[in-house]
Amino acid sequence: MISLKNVSKSFDGGRTFAVNDVSFDVREGETLVLLGSSGCGKTTLLKLTNRLLESTSGTIEVDGQDIALQDSITLRRRIGYVFQGIGLFPHMTVEENVAMVPRLLGWSAKKRRERAHELLETVGLDPKTYARRFPEELSGGQQQRVGVGRALAADPAYLLMDEPFGALDALTRDTLQQELLSLKERLNKTIVFVTHDIFEALALGDRIAVLHAGRLEQIGTREEILKKPATHFVRELFAKPAKQLAAFGGML
Numbered sequence: 042m043i044s045l046k047n048v049s050k051s052f053d054g055g056r057t058f059a060v061n062d063v064s065f066d067v068r069e070g071e072t073l074v075l076l077g078s079s080g081c082g083k084t085t086l087l088k089l090t091n092r093l094l095e096s097t098s099g100t101i102e103v104d105g106q107d108i109a110l111q112d113s114i115t116l117r118r119r120i121g122y123v124f125q126g127i128g129l130f131p132h133m134t135v136e137e138n139v140a141m142v143p144r145l146l147g148w149s150a151k152k153r154r155e156r157a158h159e160l161l162e163t164v165g166l167d168p169k170t171y172a173r174r175f176p177e178e179l180s181g182g183q184q185q186r187v188g189v190g191r192a193l194a195a196d197p198a199y200l201l202m203d204e205p206f207g208a209l210d211a212l213t214r215d216t217l218q219q220e221l222l223s224l225k226e227r228l229n230k231t232i233v234f235v236t237h238d239i240f241e242a243l244a245l246g247d248r249i250a251v252l253h254a255g256r257l258e259q260i261g262t263r264e265e266i267l268k269k270p271a272t273h274f275v276r277e278l279f280a281k282p283a284k285q286l287a288a289f290g291g292m293l
């Protein structure tokens with residue numbers, strides 16, 4: 042389990058807060074979606090969770106241990122991270138990208154290779170076709186699969202995914218969303234998934250945490266959030282797509 046307690050982060054010495062007194066738990070085996078518009082603090086929250094950033098105040102525990110007291114390398118082996126944007130290394134082949142963490146962990150070339158090929162199969166890319174290619178020789182969706190494979194390399198219990206499908210066309214995004222759901226079941230991961238897309242949040246989240254201007258507005262299942270919005274902001278956020286859908290419904 043990941044547990045955040047009163048977590049805040051200021052980049053300007055406390056004048057403003059990118060993350061403001063946020064508390065929630067990520068339960069074992071769930072997909073928790075962090076939903077909010079650009080600049081609301083989603084990426085900052087993910088980075089705090091694997092110590093790419095240090096919080097200004099509050100505590101974050103992973104499996105009951107305060108991450109501030111843990112070695113960040115050991116922590117990152119337990120937490121896979123899919124970065125916002127594509128974030129593959131352009132001068133490395135697909136295989137080298139996927140095997141980056143195993144290389145940092147000192148695995149032999151043979152073991153790295155086997156693991157890379159296994160991971161490519163896991164994310165639906167034929168190693169024979171794709172292992173030797175460079176990122177620029179792949180479609181956006183294929184690059185994103187490689188990014189997911191790379192995050193899974195050390196078999197982490199947790200996966201943090203920062204708008205992984207944000208740059209993809211709607212059809213590719215839909216396919217990858219479905220595959221992520223089946224991957225999660227097969228591999229038994231706990232996932233924190235960041236998006237600004239309400240429909241993606243509703244499709245993927247076992248629970249949804251709605252963020253606004255650094256604060257947590259509400260966390261709950263889609264039913265709880267749709268039926269009992271906790272704040273005016275949450276009500277308005279979900280009312281707009283509902284109205285649009287109703288308008289389309291009238292046209293069909």
Ligand SMILES: Nc1ncnc2c1ncn2[C@@H]1O[C@H](COP(=O)(O)OP(=O)(O)O)[C@@H](O)[C@H]1O
Nearest residue numbers: 052058059077078079080081082083084085086
């Ligand atoms: N390294 C940084 N230095 C200063 N300000 C930052 C930094 N990273 C993020 N911010 C600010 O923190 C706020 C939240 O950013 P971010 O977490 O990236 O939002 P989101 O991912 O939801 O779009 C924004 O106002 C952003 O400008």
Ligand SMILES: [Mg+2]
Nearest residue numbers: 083084085125
């Ligand atoms: Mg972001």
